[in-house]
Amino acid sequence: MARQSYHHGDLRRAILDAAIEAIGESGPGAMSLRELARRVGVSHAAPQHHFGDKAGLLTAVACQGFELLADALTEAGGELLDVGTAYVDFAVTHRAHFDLMFQPKLYHADAPEVRAARERAGLALAGGLQRMPAGPGTASAHAPLAAWSIVHGFATLWLAGALPEDMGDDPAAAARPVIELLFARGG
Structure with a gap:
């Protein structure tokens, strides 16, 4: 289910939270940056801006x-x-x-x-x-x-x-x- 559009605050944190939720549902291999952007309600480029690529996002999740x-x-x-x-x-x-x-x-x-x-x-x-x-x-x-x-x-x-x-x-x-x-x- 799509979330409401993201408006303000800590976008990096919102993307991380969405990634953790997606990993919990389907595992780390199935997650995509495009899907995370949709979940958070931002452009498909927003996750790339903060994490570079999927491996960069997963690096942040693993570190956390x-x-x-x-x-x-x-x-x-x-x-x-x-x-x-x-x-x-x-x-x-x-x-x-x-x-x-x-x-x-x-x-x-x-x-x-x-x-x-x-x-x-x-x-x-x-x-x-x-x-x-x-x-x-x-x-x-x-x-x-x-x-x-x-x-x-x-x-x-x-x-x-x-x-x-x-x-x-x-x-x-x-x-x-x-x-x-x-x-x-x-x-």
């Missing part, structure tokens, strides 16, 4: 996603379980961002602002490992990758509807025992 993820992980505190569940919660509540962020061929992944935001999110996720209980593999240099793999994999499976139905309806709560299992104390 990594910033939002970094904020969510930082706000969760330093405990691995809290950071991990915040990651899963982010994926579910910001699905359009999440769907795009890990498809770097669709945007300018080497853009300095994306690299900085991605690094900030990575550091926030790795920060949870600092207070992790000692257990099998926790001293490994691969522990951060293992932790990320667990939470990212769980989030992806949840979003795909591929997990057992008895997991409940709270993805963060369902993820918690899975995260605990990987880093349980050896005995």
Whole structure:
């Protein structure tokens, strides 16, 4: 459904919001600048003026996603379980961002602002490992990758509807025992 014509304010923000909505509906690959212009009620050239091309717009969305993820992980505190569940919660509540962020061929992944935001999110996720209980593999240099793999994999499976139905309806709560299992104390 077409929105009313855009009249004033932050056009860049309006285009970003429309892009997030379109990605949520059809995925990042299906979105077009022309369709976004129609949704916002501006000329087809307006998105190009602000973002250059589709990859430029998707770069802005991915950057925003990594910033939002970094904020969510930082706000969760330093405990691995809290950071991990915040990651899963982010994926579910910001699905359009999440769907795009890990498809770097669709945007300018080497853009300095994306690299900085991605690094900030990575550091926030790795920060949870600092207070992790000692257990099998926790001293490994691969522990951060293992932790990320667990939470990212769980989030992806949840979003795909591929997990057992008895997991409940709270993805963060369902993820918690899975995260605990990987880093349980050896005995």
